[in-house]
Amino acid sequence: MSTTKKFTVEKIDYIYERLRTQITSNESSITSQSYVFFIIGASGDLAKRKIYPTLWWLYRDGVLPKNISFIGYSRSQLTIEQIFENSHKYMKIQEDEHDIYEKFLKLNSYISGSYDKSEDFENLNSKANKISHQVNAHRLFYLALPPNVYESVSELISKHCRPASPGWLRLIIEKPFGKDLESSNKFSQHLNKLYTEEEIYRIDHYLGKEMVQNILVLRFSNRIFSRVWNRDSIAGVQIIFKEKIGTHGHGSYFDEVGIIRDVIQNHLMQILSILAMEKPRSTTGEDIRDEKVKVLRCIAPIKLENVIVGQYIDDKNVPKDSTTPTYAQIILFIKNERWDGVPFILRAVRSKALNERKAEIRIQFRDVPGRMFDEELSENNVERTLARDELVIRIQPDEAIYLKINTKRPGEMNFSIEETELDLTYNERYQGVKLPNAYERLILDVFMGSKINFVRSDELQEAWRIIDPILAEIEKKKLQIIPYKFGAIGIREAFDAAVKQGFIYTRTYVWEDD
Numbered sequence: 338m339s340t341t342k343k344f345t346v347e348k349i350d351y352i353y354e355r356l357r358t359q360i361t362s363n364e365s366s367i368t369s370q371s372y373v374f375f376i377i378g379a380s381g382d383l384a385k386r387k388i389y390p391t392l393w394w395l396y397r398d399g400v401l402p403k404n405i406s407f408i409g410y411s412r413s414q415l416t417i418e419q420i421f422e423n424s425h426k427y428m429k430i431q432e433d434e435h436d437i438y439e440k441f442l443k444l445n446s447y448i449s450g451s452y453d454k455s456e457d458f459e460n461l462n463s464k465a466n467k468i469s470h471q472v473n474a475h476r477l478f479y480l481a482l483p484p485n486v487y488e489s490v491s492e493l494i495s496k497h498c499r500p501a502s503p504g505w506l507r508l509i510i511e512k513p514f515g516k517d518l519e520s521s522n523k524f525s526q527h528l529n530k531l532y533t534e535e536e537i538y539r540i541d542h543y544l545g546k547e548m549v550q551n552i553l554v555l556r557f558s559n560r561i562f563s564r565v566w567n568r569d570s571i572a573g574v575q576i577i578f579k580e581k582i583g584t585h586g587h588g589s590y591f592d593e594v595g596i597i598r599d600v601i602q603n604h605l606m607q608i609l610s611i612l613a614m615e616k617p618r619s620t621t622g623e624d625i626r627d628e629k630v631k632v633l634r635c636i637a638p639i640k641l642e643n644v645i646v647g648q649y650i651d652d653k654n655v656p657k658d659s660t661t662p663t664y665a666q667i668i669l670f671i672k673n674e675r676w677d678g679v680p681f682i683l684r685a686v687r688s689k690a691l692n693e694r695k696a697e698i699r700i701q702f703r704d705v706p707g708r709m710f711d712e713e714l715s716e717n718n719v720e721r722t723l724a725r726d727e728l729v730i731r732i733q734p735d736e737a738i739y740l741k742i743n744t745k746r747p748g749e750m751n752f753s754i755e756e757t758e759l760d761l762t763y764n765e766r767y768q769g770v771k772l773p774n775a776y777e778r779l780i781l782d783v784f785m786g787s788k789i790n791f792v793r794s795d796e797l798q799e800a801w802r803i804i805d806p807i808l809a810e811i812e813k814k815k816l817q818i819i820p821y822k823f824g825a826i827g828i829r830e831a832f833d834a835a836v837k838q839g840f841i842y843t844r845t846y847v848w849e850d851d
């Protein structure tokens with residue numbers, strides 16, 4: 338036990354020491370160079386729940402540059418103390434962290450101003466120069482804003498808030514990146530007039546999650562997987578997102594967006610592209626993103642029969658005749674040599690009505706040819722076949738990788754077979770190791786100028802190309818929206834569609850009918 342503990346403590350220090358080293362070695366002048374991190378939309382929900390807490394943890398853990406200041410900006414007349422009060426409960430400050438928290442607070446300030454007036458951004462610029470004592474401080478802008486103000490804000494930042502040379506500017510933009518292919522392209526064109534692609538960081542926080550980042554390592558550093566990662570061995574892939582919360586009174590927002598735009602077009606498509614891409618030449622530069630785009634380009638147009646949409650709404654802000662899905666299952670096919678004929682099932686649901694919160698990937702392998710164990714499998718004259726192997730990557734909650742396999746039931750004299758798992762559950766294997774959360778990693782990536790985990794405009798364009806026709810059909814009411822009940826385990830039609838594509842649910846799975 339004590340050995341595990343020692344290992345754990347060293348591991349934590351090791352993770353943060355590595356981060357510190359990576360950051361400082363990336364820029365030799367990091368100690369003298371000033372940085373300003375702007376949170377635009379500082380009064381909002383994302384800033385309160387994610388961005389301010391993340392900045393605090395990064396500062397506390399000593400992984401941010403020394404000369405840094407943080408400036409919050411939004412229209413509300415607030416003080417920085419009020420902003421911090423709102424964020425306090427998400428920051429999880431420990432007893433012995435009060436001194437360092439006070440230091441962090443002193444580095445923060447707040448300025449209020451509009452999102453569309455030049456003079457307000459000129460004012461922001463001059464205040465930033467004063468606060469950082471440098472006109473050439475590196476500047477990072479996090480747009481934690483609703484998309485209706487992205488255009489004006491990005492224009493005014495580029496016009497009025499660029500640092501003097503050699504300071505650089507990096508613009509972090511939150512999804513949604515448009516609401517369809519056309520609006521997304523239009524926004525990309527707008528950005529391209531104002532910024533170089535190098536300056537733009539489109540954030541998809543799923544790319545910062547431990548297990549999503551692990552896919553690359555799992556696939557390309559294990560011979561055992563790389564040899565079978567194809568249509569010859571894999572029968573089907575499921576990428577599943579379930580959220581056990583409703584629309585939280587944001588029903589009118591969600592009614593415009595829906596689960597396909599909110600989760601499938603971005604998070605699940607990103608996971609799919611990493612799971613299915615060819616091996617990148619290296620982990621540097623654009624190699625990974627190049628491969629992601631290539632595989633997205635191979636995705637065939639989705640047939641309507643492969644889309645199931647459902648709805649569970651208990652929010653008075655959503656109109657009664659809404660056609661916005663809170664549940665969607667899309668089955669798509671990748672037309673290339675590796676994947677032809679393999680169904681990729683993307684399923685997402687956001688509703689209080691479901692039974693659990695989960696994000697996971699299930700890779701189901703083909704049946705073993707030849708049936709030498711049939712006799713052992715049949716019990717009480719009930720015939721059954723060997724269960725398929727399945728590799729499960731659980732993204733959340735409780736990160737884990739487990740491989741479902743068949744094994745001989747221990748101690749039996751014959752070849753009695755049972756299913757079991759080779760199990761790498763993180764909180765058991767890596768006890769007490771604190772994993773940086775997605776926003777911590779991604780914000781650090783921006784500091785380091787690493788774009789691997791951000792969405793490039795051509796990836797975005799491809800994801801919209803795939804999803805857009807489905808959204809159009811839903812809007813034309815060509816797809817039946819299936820209602821589901823509180824506490825349901827899913828939608829039977831979606832389950833049936835997956836089975837029709839050859840996905841086999843284990844015998845332990847029993848469908849609970851109404």
Ligand SMILES: NC(=O)C1=CN([C@@H]2O[C@H](COP(=O)(O)OP(=O)(O)OC[C@H]3O[C@@H](n4cnc5c(N)ncnc54)[C@H](OP(=O)(O)O)[C@@H]3O)[C@@H](O)[C@H]2O)C=CC1
Pocket residue numbers: 378379380381382383384386411412413452480481482483484485486511512513
């Ligand atoms: N919240 C979350 O967990 C997540 C959010 N996102 C994305 O991050 C961005 C910000 O999200 P979130 O913080 O929830 O958004 P909010 O609705 O909280 O908006 C942020 C701030 O923008 C200003 N604002 C709100 N509505 C408008 C409007 N119609 N016109 C102009 N300004 C407005 C408000 O500040 P003020 O009035 O003071 O100017 C508000 O505090 C969005 O693009 C969202 O899609 C992405 C993933 C998760």
Ligand SMILES: O=C1O[C@H](COP(=O)(O)O)[C@@H](O)[C@H](O)[C@H]1O
Pocket residue numbers: 542580599600687696
């Ligand atoms: O981007 C989004 O993701 C969250 C889910 O994120 P998670 O890290 O908690 O899994 C989702 O609630 C939100 O609707 C969506 O916009």
